[in-house]
Amino acid sequence: MVNRLADAMSPYLLQHADNPVDWWQWSPEAFEEARRRNVPVLLSVGYASCHWCHVMAHESFEDPSVADYLNAHFVPVKVDREERPDVDAVYMEAVQAATGQGGWPMTVFLTAEAEPFYFGTYFPPESRHGMPSFQQVLEGVAAAWTDRREEVAEVAGRIVRDLAGRSLAAAEGGLPGEPELAQALLRLTRDYDERHGGFGGAPKFPPSMVIEFLLRHHARTGAEGALQMAADSCAAMARGGIYDQLGGGFARYSVDREWVVPHFEKMLYDNALLCRVYAHLWRATGSDLARRVALETADFMVRELRTAEGGFASALDADSEDAQGRHVEGAFYVWTPAQLREVLGEDDAxxxxxxxxxxxxxxxxxxxxxxxxxxxxxxxxxxxxxxxGVRGRLLAARELRPRPERDDKVVAAWNGLAIAALAETGAYFDRPDLVERATEAADLLVRVHMGDVARLCRTSKDGRAGDNSGVLEDYGDVAEGFLALASVTGEGAWLEFAGFLLDIVLQHFTGEKGQLFDTADDAEQLIRRPQDPTDNATPAGWTAAAGALLSYAAHTGSEAHRAAAEGALGVVGALGPKAPRFIGWGLAVAEALLDGPREVAVAGPVAGELHRTALLGRAPGAVVAVGVGPDAGSEFPLLVDRPLAGGAPTAYVCRHFVCDAPTTDAGELAAKLGG
Structure with a gap:
């Protein structure tokens, strides 16, 4: 027996297709059913590689008695947060406001008007540690709905009014300048874990966006403390259990502050961001460790996350079967001394x-x-x-273990991050195969996610586009990936595609005073229009779009795109000094703004010495256009009227299209770009 989720594209929803719960997907029909039956909606939000989502599913949603009660008293709606980040964001904000914490699975009870009135995350099958059982929660909510409906309506209305009042009416503050960035660095220094690297305590997440800011800040100002925090954090993560010492790639986070024990799920977005960070660290320091980790992480993404269509899957699960056939977290990755001896023999073990x-x-x-x-x-x-030799033998033995499940859903934003990482890593380390993989993923996004429509769709699976519209982070991160690919390949089509996406950002995601929204102005209307300028596990859509707008303006000279980037960056000036750990990408974009960003036009061949030198330049957010011949300027405006000097490949370094004297010398170009 299967329920309505059997028709879903999301691997997470399909995991629940054989539950006895009569699940609905998020849809107007589900809320109409709640209205018709006069019952509340149970909204359950999670994702495919979420450990506690699996636990609650096994304990409660697969229990026939729980399902019978749930079906009789509620309309149950299941949402994949990776497909619908807008739905997740709106109700997670309500959960955090009401309870002071959040997480997944997220459990929210709604009226038929989608107004929330009771919240939680994971609920156990029996009450423990002061937490009610899921059955008790269901019975309590059903009783309140029946006996205290006016109170429920009052609570729901108050929550919706509170959420509506949280909208940012404008991009707060002026443009971030030297004082704001210095204050942000000082605050990061105070939060820095000098003993173990990273920021804060347990659980400890990879600070990818903050490290990017630190590297750019050092490149622009020479602040050695910024580089030291970045390098030491990267070294600690690379040596820790959060990094897969056999197969490469990073787990989601460390449950301890020493990076010893990870939460074992591997997400595309973490690995894309960290691959790029380690490549940029190598660019800054020449570190062999950074080079090895960047390449191993790139190879992990290609080997284990690449789909048959050329895109990249979302995640690998944390759980898999152990030797006893139990489905447990970390089974694929952990070792005992006896297991080492079995594979390696006494001495090597x-x-x-x-x-x-x-x-x-x-x-x-x-x-x-x-x-x-x-x-x-x-x-x-x-x-x-x-x-x-030991690594190779252990990896070969590990390949014989039952593998974690893979979420094959292709998310536009995360593929954009992967495209940027693979393109640059391939260019830095003479790995044209990685650039080719980035190009194939970009082709998939254009062919399937953009297709014949005027908008970007959020997800695809098996080469088929999903029904959910792209959100701001999709437009910003995909544009970022296309711009990186344009600089690496010299193919102007990627610059054109980026411009198409960014024009939609200007038209449909930007408010009158420069503020940005996570959903388009013509997207489905939720109880509030989500809007968050702070980073989570990925760059905020707000600052991702700002960065892409700024880069596109540097490529083309478009004042409209630069003005939009500057308008969006006002929020960084306001939040950066107070909460730099949560707006790292915005700070990195601000570094690019303060540096220009520099525009590098290389009149010469792709992958030639000057082109490679330009890509290796450390000037924050510098853009690179490369090409030669009479048609080069038609694809890259930076190449217009940029002739060869004496018939030799020539580089021009500019700010706002005002250029220094051209050079044919790679060493001189490197000096101009901090290489």
Missing amino acids: AFAAEYFGVTEEGTFEEGSSVLRLVPAGEAEPADDERIA
Whole structure:
């Protein structure tokens, strides 16, 4: 027996298609059904690789008695937060306002007008630790709906009014300048974990956007403390359990502040952002560790997340089957000393246990350990050949284990991040195969996500576009990916596609005073129009769009796009000094604004010495146009009237289309760009 979710494209919704719960997808019909039956809506929001979503599903949604009660008293609606980030954002804001915390699965009870009145996240099957059971919650809400309807309506109305009052009426503050960025750096220094790297305590998330800001700030100002925080944080993550020491790629976050034990799900967006961060760290320092991690993470994305259509899947699950056939978190990744001996023999197992921190007591559950490089900060053993051999044998043995499930949904925004990372990493390290993979993913976005319509769709699966409209982060991140690809490949079509997307941002996502909204002005109307300028696990749509608008303006000289970027960055001036950890991408874009950004026109061949030197320049947010011949200027405005000097490839470094003297010397170009 299956329910309505059997027709869904989302892997998360399909996971619930055989529940006895009579699930609906988010739709007007679901709320009309609640109105017809005069019952509340149970909204359950999660995603495919969410561990506690699986737990609650097994404990409650697969329980026939719970399902019978739920079906009789509610209209149950299931939402994949990755398909509908707008729905997730609106109700998560309500959950956090009401309870002081949030998370997934998110459980919200709504009126038939979609107004929330009771909130929570995970509820257990039996009451424990002061938390009511899910059945008790259902019975309590049903009783309140029946016996205290006026009170429910009053609560719902008050919450909706409160949410409506939170909208940012304008892009607060003036443009961020030197004082604001200096204050942001000072605040980050105070929050920095000097012993373990990163910011704050447990759980500890990869600070990708903040590191990008620190690298750009150092490049522009020479502030050594900024570079040190970035480099030490990257080293700590790369040596920790959050990084897959065998197969490359990063887990979602560390449950401890030392980066030892991760939450094992692997997300495309984390790996795309971190791949680019480590590539940029190598560009700044020449670090061998940064180079290795950037390439291994790129190879992980291509090997394990690339879909048959050329895009990149959303995530790998945290859970998989262990040796006893139990579906548990981390089973694919953890090791015991006995398992090492079984694969490697006594001598190599002892070596590997010391090198990777595998102990009899274990660092994870049931005596198992997460592989990491220990002791942190000391020189690694010099026997590189032995290390490589051990890694290869362990990886081959691990491939025989039951694999975590993969969420094959292709999300536009996250693919945009991956395109930028793979294009630049491929260009830096002479890996044309990575540039080719980035190009294939971009082709998929144009062919399927843009298709024949005038808008960008949020998701696709198996080469088929989903029904959900793109949100601001999709437009901003895909434009960012296209702009990076244009600079690397010299193909002006990617600049044109980026401009098409950014024109939609100007027309449909931008308010009268420069503020940005997460949904288009003609998108489905929720109880409020979501609008959030702060980063979460990915750059905020607000600042992602600002960065792409600024880069596009640098490429084309468009005053409209630059003015929109500047209008959007006002919020960074207001929030950056107070909460820099949560607006890191906005601070990085502000660094580019203060630096110009610089515009580099290379009249010469793609992948030539001057082109590569331009790409390796550290000037924050610099854009690169490359091409030669009479048609080059028709694709890249920066190349108009940029002739070869003496018949040799020539580079022009400009700000606002005002250029320094041209150079044919790669060393001189590198000096101009901080390379």
